[in-house]
Amino acid sequence: MRQSGPVPEQLSKRSLVTVSHAIERAASATAEDGPLVVFALFQRLPYFDRERRRYERIAARAAATVVGLVGADPVLPPPGAYAVSLDENDDLAREWSVVALTPRFGGVLVARDRVEVASDASTVESGRLFDAWWSFRRDEALHEVLRLREVLADRLPADARAAVDETVRRVRDLPAAAGEARVDAAARLLAGRADRAYRTVPTPGxxxxxxxxxxxxxxxxxxxxxxxxxxxxxxxxxxxxxxxxxxxxxxxxxxxxxxxxxxxxxxxxxxxxxxxxxxxxxxxxxxxxxxxxxxxxxxxxxxxxxxxxxxxxxxxxxxxxxxxxxxxxxxxxxxxxxxxxxxxxxxxxxxxxxxxxxxxxxxxxxxxx
CATH class of the missing domain: 3.30.70.270 (Reverse transcriptase/Diguanylate cyclase domain)
Known part of the structure; x- marks a missing residue:
């Protein structure tokens, strides 16, 4: 995880799921805002399979959709998407990251697995802890696309790299929207309320x-x-x-x-x-x-x-x-x-x-x- 930009905080998977789904929902929406690029690191296949239908919709709209996970070689990605295999010891194998970028929009979540569980976890999976940060600022998403483009360059086919590079060029030609800070603040409020609502659900058994x-x-x-x-x-x-x-x-x-x-x-x-x-x-x-x-x-x-x-x-x-x-x-x-x-x-x-x-x-x- 890069050290510049927002400072990561310790967050549970439960807290991050809403943000991840919000970025994916934005990426799958119909909008006329230029080419879309999506990168998603899932760690393991079961997590991707849970979201496969969502990524089919994203890949149908995106110029490039890149999915990375451990042991991706036998994985059949959705049409228009690219599966990248991560080695078990690859630094990216510990990441759960999602980034969507267009010339007019950006959303990003970067989470690095701490291999720990929160003391108040209602389930082992939801309580998994990550050092994470997220943002709905376009330029933050741009930085993450550039990072992943660089570290995955030799594992991406030429047409995927070309699509990413064209989107990055278009993004750089336009200034970020002046109201992004307002959207980001609203998203943080909603994510916080969703997390508090989840905490009130009792654990069966x-x-x-x-x-x-x-x-x-x-x-x-x-x-x-x-x-x-x-x-x-x-x-x-x-x-x-x-x-x-x-x-x-x-x-x-x-x-x-x-x-x-x-x-x-x-x-x-x-x-x-x-x-x-x-x-x-x-x-x-x-x-x-x-x-x-x-x-x-x-x-x-x-x-x-x-x-x-x-x-x-x-x-x-x-x-x-x-x-x-x-x-x-x-x-x-x-x-x-x-x-x-x-x-x-x-x-x-x-x-x-x-x-x-x-x-x-x-x-x-x-x-x-």
């Missing part, structure tokens, strides 16, 4: 399971929603640490009848599980005394440390409350795959229980792109 209302435990339906299994998400962009947890009866544990009650036992268990979670993490109840902790953007080292803290916390509960006595087994995996490999983690957890391995780890699964 979440419910308080402890006296503390801030503690949330997901069921499997809630996990599917929160991790994006029932929406559009993509492998390869965000690592997620998974900790499978089995809480079995300890050998020699006191008979359940003489304990202080199942309710207090359940409350203690939930306190242990949620005690190792950060603000952006979630716990999922998979079965009786079987849980999955989901920690977005965590390394294997961090996840193993969390598993060890869980073991220590359970041991502390046993010392404090004799009626709580569990044999704890955990399995740690870090993956960028979507959907998450929950079945594999559960299978490994059964192995850990059978072999009595307190903390087992799995090699990070390679991203599927």
């Amino acid at each position: 979440r419910r308080p399971d402890a006296a503390d209302e801030s503690v949330r435990i997901l069921d499997e339906a809630g996990m599917a929603h929160w991790t994006g299994a029932d929406a559009v998400t993509a492998s390869g962009v965000l690592p997620v640490a998974l900790i499978g947890v089995s809480l079995g009866e300890s050998a020699g544990a006191a008979d359940r009848v003489v304990r202080r009650g199942a309710a207090r036992e359940a409350q203690a268990v939930l306190g242990v599980l949620t005690g190792v979670l950060g603000p952006a993490d979630r716990a999922v109840r998979l079965a009786d005394r079987e849980y999955l902790l989901i920690l977005p953007a965590r390394s294997e080292e961090e996840a193993v440390a969390a598993a060890q803290r869980l073991h220590e916390s359970v041991a502390g509960q046993t010392r404090s409350y004799p009626f709580v006595s569990f044999a704890v087994h955990t399995v740690v995996a870090v993956t960028a795959r979507r959907p998450l490999p929950v079945a594999e983690v559960r299978q490994a957890l059964r192995w850990a229980v059978r072999e009595d391995v307190p903390v087992a780890t799995l090699a990070a699964a390679p991203p599927m792109v």
Whole structure:
């Protein structure tokens, strides 16, 4: 991301979707304002497929439409568009950028993936964080077209480069509109209100399971929603640490009848599980005394440390409350795959229980792109 121009700010994907769609809607509108050029970097194919119909309309009106994403070689772009393949390690592979430019209009969004998730995320996908800036000023869009034209030059066919160059020439022949600042200010107001309205939508499948209302435990339906299994998400962009947890009866544990009650036992268990979670993490109840902790953007080292803290916390509960006595087994995996490999983690957890391995780890699964 270039360093000149607007200073990037930390924004969630949820906050940027409205702006992205506004630029795309403007690009697909019918207008007599000269040749149109559009550049769009999507990171991964599922994000482009979600917008493919929109880009078919844009490409039908534009002089050049360039779509960049990782592994674009087998992608069939809309008629009139050009697909550019980005390598996994390409700096542009971390960008989610959209720019539309005509001699009379410009809109631009440039967002660089932080590979983090906001603490107040309602879903993992919507909470992904970016260093981003956006504008509806034509000259800002011109600068971004020139940047992308330069970095992608050797990957664009000659007719695409010629169309971009002709549009740039026409833009430079005309001064920017005097009222652009007013349009930009209005767009920022609308985007801000859309983001605040989104925050009021409740997350399905979440419910308080402890006296503390801030503690949330997901069921499997809630996990599917929160991790994006029932929406559009993509492998390869965000690592997620998974900790499978089995809480079995300890050998020699006191008979359940003489304990202080199942309710207090359940409350203690939930306190242990949620005690190792950060603000952006979630716990999922998979079965009786079987849980999955989901920690977005965590390394294997961090996840193993969390598993060890869980073991220590359970041991502390046993010392404090004799009626709580569990044999704890955990399995740690870090993956960028979507959907998450929950079945594999559960299978490994059964192995850990059978072999009595307190903390087992799995090699990070390679991203599927």
